[in-house]
Amino acid sequence: MLKWLKSPATETQVSHGQRLWLYALAIVIMTLLVIPTLIVIPMSFSDSQYLEFPPEVWSTRWYDNYFGSHEWMQATRTSFQAAFLTMLVATPTGVLAAYGLHASSIRFVRAAFVLMITPMMVPLVLVAIGAFYTYVQLGILYTVTGLVMAHTVLALPLVVIVTGAALKSFDMAQEEAARSLGAPRWKAFLTVTLPQIRFAVVTSALLSFLTSFDEVVVAMFISGGDNPTLTRNMFNSLRDQIDPTIASISTIMILVTTGMMVLAQIFGQKKTPK
Numbered sequence: 001m002l003k004w005l006k007s008p009a010t011e012t013q014v015s016h017g018q019r020l021w022l023y024a025l026a027i028v029i030m031t032l033l034v035i036p037t038l039i040v041i042p043m044s045f046s047d048s049q050y051l052e053f054p055p056e057v058w059s060t061r062w063y064d065n066y067f068g069s070h071e072w073m074q075a076t077r078t079s080f081q082a083a084f085l086t087m088l089v090a091t092p093t094g095v096l097a098a099y100g101l102h103a104s105s106i107r108f109v110r111a112a113f114v115l116m117i118t119p120m121m122v123p124l125v126l127v128a129i130g131a132f133y134t135y136v137q138l139g140i141l142y143t144v145t146g147l148v149m150a151h152t153v154l155a156l157p158l159v160v161i162v163t164g165a166a167l168k169s170f171d172m173a174q175e176e177a178a179r180s181l182g183a184p185r186w187k188a189f190l191t192v193t194l195p196q197i198r199f200a201v202v203t204s205a206l207l208s209f210l211t212s213f214d215e216v217v218v219a220m221f222i223s224g225g226d227n228p229t230l231t232r233n234m235f236n237s238l239r240d241q242i243d244p245t246i247a248s249i250s251t252i253m254i255l256v257t258t259g260m261m262v263l264a265q266i267f268g269q270k271k272t273p274k
Contacts, residue, residue: 008175027201037254039224043245051244072233072245078223079213079230082144086151086212091205093152099189101160102167113164117157126220127153142225150222151212159204159213166200167193206264210257 037051044062046055066072101113119127132141133148140146170193178188194201217229223229231250237243 040247040250040254043244044248044251046244048244051247053140053243062244065245066248066252069245072224072230072249075230075233078147078227082151082229083209083212084149085144086155087149087205087209089148090152090155090159090208090211091201094204094208095163095201098160098163098167099193103172104138104162110240113160116160119153120157122216124154128218131218132221135178141222142227144227145225147219147227147229150218151215152208154215154218155208155211158207162204162207163197163200166197170196199200202264206260209260213256214253 013059043051043053045058045060047057047059047061048055097116100110101116127150131146135141135143135146138146138150157237161270172193174196175188175192178192179185183191214231216235219229219232222233223232231255234246234249237246
């Protein structure tokens with residue numbers, strides 16, 4: 001332990017012992033962030049009619065209520081469908097956009113980048129209102145198509161930023177070498193560039209999925225009817241009555257999110273040469 005404290009933590013020879021206060025602060029902050037989330041898990045196994053912590057009687061009553069409800073199941077299917085389609089649309093579109101911005105030498109690249117991340121800077125409620133009135137005119141309000149379009153707009157900036165950051169650390173000379181040997185640009189990108197930014201692409205896909213799956217503000221405006229999202233129904237349930245079913249749904253959402261993060265780390269990590 002003493003040897004570890006004296007060992008350097010960075011290239012500047014700052015030791016772990018000198019950084020001990022930083023580690024302690026990080027643990028405190030992570031604890032404060034994680035504990036409120038973890039409290040939801042035991043609450044979901046309560047038999048009480050209200051949200052209760054700690055539970056006096058343990059039960060799977062609210063999980064049975066969730067899985068046995070047609071309304072909740074329909075909302076769950078819509079959320080997963082919209083999130084999956086958003087990931088399929090936003091990830092390749094954002095990766096290609098980031099690659100185009102990185103490889104381009106035109107004067108207005110910076111302006112184009114700012115334009116693409118504008119949805120991150122605009123309040124979500126304005127995006128929701130704009131999407132609502134546009135979808136009314138197009139006749140796609142309360143449809144999965146409209147939901148995917150809106151969520152793709154929200155996810156694209158994240159994909160562009162994450163992929164763009166990865167491309168900045170990539171040596172484009174490798175791709176140019178492949179092209180000089182006769183490979184067309186698309187093949188050079190797929191065989192040389194894409195494998196080396198794989199982790200960023202997988203991370204972007206994860207963020208796209210979660211952006212759609214967890215989003216509630218835009219969904220409140222443009223989802224509903226036969227296609228409500230899970231988060232929309234949860235918000236309405238909290239507003240109208242405190243239904244402990246929400247705790248069980250929140251636990252499932254935590255497991256889904258954590259599982260996707262683990263999968264991203266497994267499938268996105270770089271292969272180390274033997």
